[in-house]
Amino acid sequence: MTTEGFRVLEEKSLIEYIKATPSLASKLGNDLENLKVKEVGDGNLNFVYIVISPSASIVIKQAVPYVRLIGESWPMTKERSYFEATALKRQYDLSPKHVPQLYHFDRSMSLIGMRYLEPPHIIVRKGLVAGVKYPLLAQHMSDFMANTLFYTSLLYLTTTQHKAAVADFCANVEICRLTEQVVFSDPYKISEHNRWTSPYLDADAEAIRNDKVLKLEVGQLKSKFCEQTQALIHGDLHTSSVMVTQDSTQVIDPEFAFYGPMGFDIGAFVGNLFLAYFAQDGYADDRKTYKEWIKCTIGDTWNLFHQKFTSLWDMHKDGPGEAYLHEIYQDTELWELVKQKYMIGLLHDSLGFAAAKMIRRIVGVAHVEDFESIGDPVKRADCERSALDFAKMLMKKRRNFNTITDVLSAV
Amino acid sequence: MTTEGFRVLEEKSLIEYIKATPSLASKLGNDLENLKVKEVGDGNLNFVYIVISPSASIVIKQAVPYVRLIGESWPMTKERSYFEATALKRQYDLSPKHVPQLYHFDRSMSLIGMRYLEPPHIIVRKGLVAGVKYPLLAQHMSDFMANTLFYTSLLYLTTTQHKAAVADFCANVEICRLTEQVVFSDPYKISEHNRWTSPYLDADAEAIRNDKVLKLEVGQLKSKFCEQTQALIHGDLHTSSVMVTQDSTQVIDPEFAFYGPMGFDIGAFVGNLFLAYFAQDGYADDRKTYKEWIKCTIGDTWNLFHQKFTSLWDMHKDGPGEAYLHEIYQDTELWELVKQKYMIGLLHDSLGFAAAKMIRRIVGVAHVEDFESIGDPVKRADCERSALDFAKMLMKKRRNFNTITDVLSAV
Numbered sequence: 001m002t003t004e005g006f007r008v009l010e011e012k013s014l015i016e017y018i019k020a021t022p023s024l025a026s027k028l029g030n031d032l033e034n035l036k037v038k039e040v041g042d043g044n045l046n047f048v049y050i051v052i053s054p055s056a057s058i059v060i061k062q063a064v065p066y067v068r069l070i071g072e073s074w075p076m077t078k079e080r081s082y083f084e085a086t087a088l089k090r091q092y093d094l095s096p097k098h099v100p101q102l103y104h105f106d107r108s109m110s111l112i113g114m115r116y117l118e119p120p121h122i123i124v125r126k127g128l129v130a131g132v133k134y135p136l137l138a139q140h141m142s143d144f145m146a147n148t149l150f151y152t153s154l155l156y157l158t159t160t161q162h163k164a165a166v167a168d169f170c171a172n173v174e175i176c177r178l179t180e181q182v183v184f185s186d187p188y189k190i191s192e193h194n195r196w197t198s199p200y201l202d203a204d205a206e207a208i209r210n211d212k213v214l215k216l217e218v219g220q221l222k223s224k225f226c227e228q229t230q231a232l233i234h235g236d237l238h239t240s241s242v243m244v245t246q247d248s249t250q251v252i253d254p255e256f257a258f259y260g261p262m263g264f265d266i267g268a269f270v271g272n273l274f275l276a277y278f279a280q281d282g283y284a285d286d287r288k289t290y291k292e293w294i295k296c297t298i299g300d301t302w303n304l305f306h307q308k309f310t311s312l313w314d315m316h317k318d319g320p321g322e323a324y325l326h327e328i329y330q331d332t333e334l335w336e337l338v339k340q341k342y343m344i345g346l347l348h349d350s351l352g353f354a355a356a357k358m359i360r361r362i363v364g365v366a367h368v369e370d371f372e373s374i375g376d377p378v379k380r381a382d383c384e385r386s387a388l389d390f391a392k393m394l395m396k397k398r399r400n401f402n403t404i405t406d407v408l409s410a411v
Numbered sequence: 412m413t414t415e416g417f418r419v420l421e422e423k424s425l426i427e428y429i430k431a432t433p434s435l436a437s438k439l440g441n442d443l444e445n446l447k448v449k450e451v452g453d454g455n456l457n458f459v460y461i462v463i464s465p466s467a468s469i470v471i472k473q474a475v476p477y478v479r480l481i482g483e484s485w486p487m488t489k490e491r492s493y494f495e496a497t498a499l500k501r502q503y504d505l506s507p508k509h510v511p512q513l514y515h516f517d518r519s520m521s522l523i524g525m526r527y528l529e530p531p532h533i534i535v536r537k538g539l540v541a542g543v544k545y546p547l548l549a550q551h552m553s554d555f556m557a558n559t560l561f562y563t564s565l566l567y568l569t570t571t572q573h574k575a576a577v578a579d580f581c582a583n584v585e586i587c588r589l590t591e592q593v594v595f596s597d598p599y600k601i602s603e604h605n606r607w608t609s610p611y612l613d614a615d616a617e618a619i620r621n622d623k624v625l626k627l628e629v630g631q632l633k634s635k636f637c638e639q640t641q642a643l644i645h646g647d648l649h650t651s652s653v654m655v656t657q658d659s660t661q662v663i664d665p666e667f668a669f670y671g672p673m674g675f676d677i678g679a680f681v682g683n684l685f686l687a688y689f690a691q692d693g694y695a696d697d698r699k700t701y702k703e704w705i706k707c708t709i710g711d712t713w714n715l716f717h718q719k720f721t722s723l724w725d726m727h728k729d730g731p732g733e734a735y736l737h738e739i740y741q742d743t744e745l746w747e748l749v750k751q752k753y754m755i756g757l758l759h760d761s762l763g764f765a766a767a768k769m770i771r772r773i774v775g776v777a778h779v780e781d782f783e784s785i786g787d788p789v790k791r792a793d794c795e796r797s798a799l800d801f802a803k804m805l806m807k808k809r810r811n812f813n814t815i816t817d818v819l820s821a822v
Contacts, residue, residue, distance in 0.1 A: 154634065154637055154638070159584055159587060159588050159591060159637060160584050160585075160588065162637070163581040163582075163584040163587070164581065164584070166577070166578075166581055167577075167578040167579075167581035167582065168578075170574040170575065170577050170578035170581075171574075171578065173570055173571050173574040173575070174571075176570060176574070177570050177571065177733075180570060180733065185736055185739060188739045189736070189738045189739045190738075212742065212744065212745045212748065215739055215740065215745060216745065216748055216749060216752060219734070219735050219739075219740070219749060220752070222734065223565065223734055226565055226570060226573070226733075226734065227565070227639050227640050227641050228638050228639055228640075229638050229639075229640060230638055322588075322591065322637075323630070323633065323634055323637065324630050325596055325600070327600045327601075328596060328599045328600045328626055328630075329626065329630070331623065333623065334623040334626060334627065337623060337627055338627060338630060341627060341631070
């Protein structure tokens with residue numbers, strides 16, 4: 001948790017830093033005389049710069065010791081940068097087509113240098129607001145999730161490897177506490193950070209604070225988040241942590257990574273697609289077919305994930321993973337039963353976490369552009385209420401759904 | 412994982428060691444001229460000595476780098492001794508009436524010096540074989556479990572404290588792997604280490620290896636054991652890890668300690684009481700009323716645990732614990748609902764782990780004196796079969812039981 005040698009960079013000092021850092025300078029073709037720097041951080045936590053030389057571009061990300069969205073009044077260890085770099089590298093190794101390459105990490109500066117995702121890459125959420133279809137999104141995201149989650153779980157790792165990795169990421173605790181607070185706690189109580197489309201949703205926000213069954217469920221999900229070291233999860237896999245073009249999908253910003261429940265990643269992505277779905281009715285143009293595309297993408301994401309994840313499991317069934325030893329589970333019928341039980345459990349977790357992520361984006365501290373871009377507050381509140389009602393149902397009834405098709409029919 | 416400075420002690424070198432170690436010498440009243448040493452280790456792993464001076468006695472425990480029961484062919488890190496000392500100290504702090512005091516720990520020697528539990532303290536299992544009632548056993552064990560489990564869980568700890576402790580104990584991985592193998596894997600497959608009362612239980616052992624539903628359940632329990640960091644558990648809380656008199660109960664040997672599911676401790680103790688229960692029919696004298704006493708003790712253990720654990724939770728409901736924040740759960744009805752759900756989940760876990768612990772003691776590597784002391788193999792096999800059948804039912808149907816009374820009625 002060094003603070004020695006740390007200083008917040010701005011344009012000029014950043015250029016000096018790059019000039020003094022061969023691993024970054026070389027990525028810019030050592031063409032350092034006319035560097036341009038653009039600050040593009042639109043996230044809640046960090047400063048992000050695109051650095052452009054005449055021959056190439058890179059991204060520099062620096063963590064500061066507070067939550068950028070809130071300001072210095074909400075301190076947040078900049079050590080998160082170490083976990084982001086570690087997770088980014090691990091995820092790149094496991095899913096190189098869908099994760100940008102790490103070029104450089106400076107722990108004392110909390111500074112990451114990484115691949116610049118060139119235009120037309122944009123944040124998926126912006127594409128969803130604009131009504132753009134990404135035919136490969138489900139394919140690619142299911143690929144990323146299947147690979148990163150399977151290979152970091154006990155289905156593939158030995159207990160020895162698993163516990164060592166768990167111990168490492170336990171130190172990313174401040175960022176886990178942030179999630180615990182803003183996802184699992186604040187929306188269910190009075191909090192100065194909460195906001196919603198007022199006064200239209202005042203009664204809805206209050207209803208959430210008074211919903212006993214919902215609070216019971218979210219408490220169990222919170223415990224699972226805190227206690228279940230199932231796999232190395234991204235930890236913040238919403239639609240602003242993914243950049244896309246028509247044929248590329250890149251997952252960024254894994255600073256929330258730790259060993260947690262797989263369903264938290266799947267749920268984050270799927271839950272944010274549901275938010276996009278419910279926001280569509282608030283936009284001026286006709287989004288009927290686009291809404292259908294979002295539903296299909298949700299269905300495909302889960303179904304393809306299911307297929308890829310279980311294929312990896314089959315492929316490595318007599319591999320190093322110690323959870324289900326081949327010698328014990330080799331009977332064909334039993335093997336199918338094991339996978340079926342595991343995947344149903346994972347679906348239920350994913351739906352619960354999806355619901356929690358939806359609710360917190362409507363009545364918690366951090367909102368999403370999907371709804372924020374609806375100018376008319378009455379219209380916005382209507383869309384948000386539909387999303388809230390669906391999320392509440394999903395969290396309470398998640399164990400009744402056996403397939404994603406059943407879920408989509410309930411929308 | 413130092414090996415530097417390690418040497419296995421025997422009587423003479425042990426006495427030299429004590430003379431050179433003030434914290435041990437002082438506990439013997441510095442009366443070191445006529446020390447007597449008795450090796451009393453009857454466990455599966457370590458060497459244990461009672462050291463007696465004319466004025467006092469102490470216990471010395473040394474871990475060797477292999478499984479004592481098996482021999483040097485099964486290596487096992489002697490670093491377990493560090494975790495034993497750490498857990499012993501923590502448990503003593505949390506439940507001082509039921510844990511012997513740690514006097515000395517030497518990490519490089521893997522050597523613990525601790526309180527000698529004077530006669531008539533005996534291992535509970537031996538008392539159960541002899542048919543001796545311990546009227547305070549349930550009271551004391553529920554006390555130990557409620558205190559050690561509650562105060563190391565997120566019901567009392569902050570996430571920061573919890574994750575730091577989890578990380579620490581992740582390094583006790585070799586001993587966790589031993590449990591995974593001998594409890595959750597070996598009994599369900601062919602293994603050179605397995606044994607059972609042959610030929611009488613040959614078909615029963617085979618039936619376990621072919622029982623798909625059972626293997627599905629034990630797989631889920633294994634995952635929970637590996638992944639759920641619910642509390643600092645003793646990790647080996649069977650009836651040979653407890654010493655008793657009519658008014659004292661002392662829990663020893665926490666070298667298997669790590670952050671795992673609470674139900675594994677509760678289940679270990681309860682499961683071993685069930686083993687004792689089923690063994691009674693194999694003894695020469697009439698054990699009818701004694702069997703009733705064991706059943707009562709099982710019922711009391713759970714019910715008192717339930718009562719004490721929830722009382723601690725009530726007492727600290729607005730304490731530091733971050734799992735269920737008072738602000739969110741203060742509604743009386745909701746608060747009761749939260750506790751009810753939590754405790755039912757814990758009961759189901761406990762029953763599942765109890766069953767796993769029973770099965771492994773009948774068809775796995777390490778057997779128990781309860782059955783081993785039945786000389787007639789036909790009689791022994793009958794008792795073991797009853798226990799096995801009950802354990803199989805318990806593991807499969809555990810979620811159908813809402814109270815321990817229901818469980819006891821099913822015996």
